[in-house]
Amino acid sequence: MSGPQGGIRARDIGHRVVVRHRIPGGLTxxxxxxxAWTPDLVTVRHADSTVHEIPAADVTAAKTIPEMPLRPVDVDQLFLTTALGRPAVETAYVGHWLLRASSGWTGRGNxxxxxxxxxxPVADALDQAVTFYRERRLPPQALVRVGSPQDHEIRALGWVEARPEQSxxxxxxxTLDHVNGxxxxxxxxxxxxxxAWYAAAFDGPxxxxxxxxxxGAPKALFASVALDGAVVAVGRGSMTGHWLGVDAIRVSDSxxxxxxxTAIVQGLARWAGPHGGRRTYLEVLLENTAAMATYTRLGYQEAYRYRYLTSR
Structure with a gap:
């Protein structure tokens, strides 16, 4: 790092930087x-959403640094985390396998x-699942990670695509530092x-x-943006350990x-950092190209894909 404020300028806003500056008793x-950057003030946002406003006169050196690579994700852990972030109304277990029922609303909840x-044996576990759902007058469904051993095993026992027309x-x-701007x-x-949040989140009742x-989540937050006197964008965040789950994002057509x-995601991410959040996940249909483009620009990358299977 060389020179006051090093080589960073306004053009570097949005990039990761390291800034060395004077504090009482030394440097940090x-x-x-x-x-943000001005000739008088450098503003740096930490991964935990803390904002550091550093007078330029105190900066001894600064430079841009490479983006922090995403650490490998524990897919099994994330698979379960997504369920904990949006818990079903009713749950039961077959060993570690989780049965979920929510009166038929959403595939994840049922x-x-x-x-x-x-x-x-997997066949016996599936029989118990079929009984569980039929007792509740729901179609037996399994949410499976594409290409996982469970995907292959369940298909081999005769379960088929529940939504073949869907991507x-x-x-x-x-990581939060990509999205907490x-x-x-x-x-x-x-x-x-x-x-007003519910009215914006749903068409009709x-x-x-x-x-x-x-x-129903232990720690959830509801985000909204109001324009022209009405709520026009909403979203939901939930914390599970250090994971922020983002869902229910909806923006009015006009x-x-x-x-x-993007603003909804950023608002939720800035809340999550001080609450111990470090990473974030969300779900999106592959066919939703507009949302895919938005999330990719924010730094989201694919962890895995899933589909729904059902018994014949």
Missing amino acids: DVIGVLQ SLLPVGDPGV DVLVMHT LPAYDVQLDEAPSD VPEVAPKVLE YRRRGLG
Whole structure:
């Protein structure tokens, strides 16, 4: 690093930097994303969302540094984390396999999650799943990671695609320092969703069971952006360990392509950092090209894909 503020300038906003500066009694380094730059002030955002405003006069050296590569993700752990971030209304277990039921609302809330050891032969575990769902007048479904051993085993026992017309669902992940930038809009964050939040999140009546699912996580937050006197974008965040799960993002049709979805993600990420968040995941249909482009620009990468299988 050389010279006051090194080589960083306004052009480097959004890039990772290291800034060495004077503090009482010595020097210290701050590593993070350059959020703002002026000749008088350097603003760096740490991965935990802490913002450091450093007077330029105190900077002894600074430079841009490479993006931190994503650490390999424990897919089995993330597979289960996604379920904990949006818990079903009713759950049961076959060994480690998780049975979920939520009165039929959403595939995630009404499907078997085969992760770990079922404790019995797979065929017997599936028979128990079929019984569980039929008792609740629900179609037996299993959410399987594409290409996983469970995917192959369950298909070999006669289960077939439940939604053959639908593309794969991608579970994508990244680190918070990629997505906790300053939103371009004011993002309202609430511990409980308002009627206006639900009105923006759904077309028509809200399914009766939806509030139980969306508000059922131990630590969840509801984000919204209001423009022209109405809530036009919403999203939900949930914390499971150091993971921030982002879901329920919806932008009103006439307000799309304005960066509102990005703002919702950023607002939730800035909340998660001080609460111990370090990584984030979300789910998106591969066919949703607009959302895929947004999330890729934010630094999200594919962790795995899943599909739903059902018994014949």
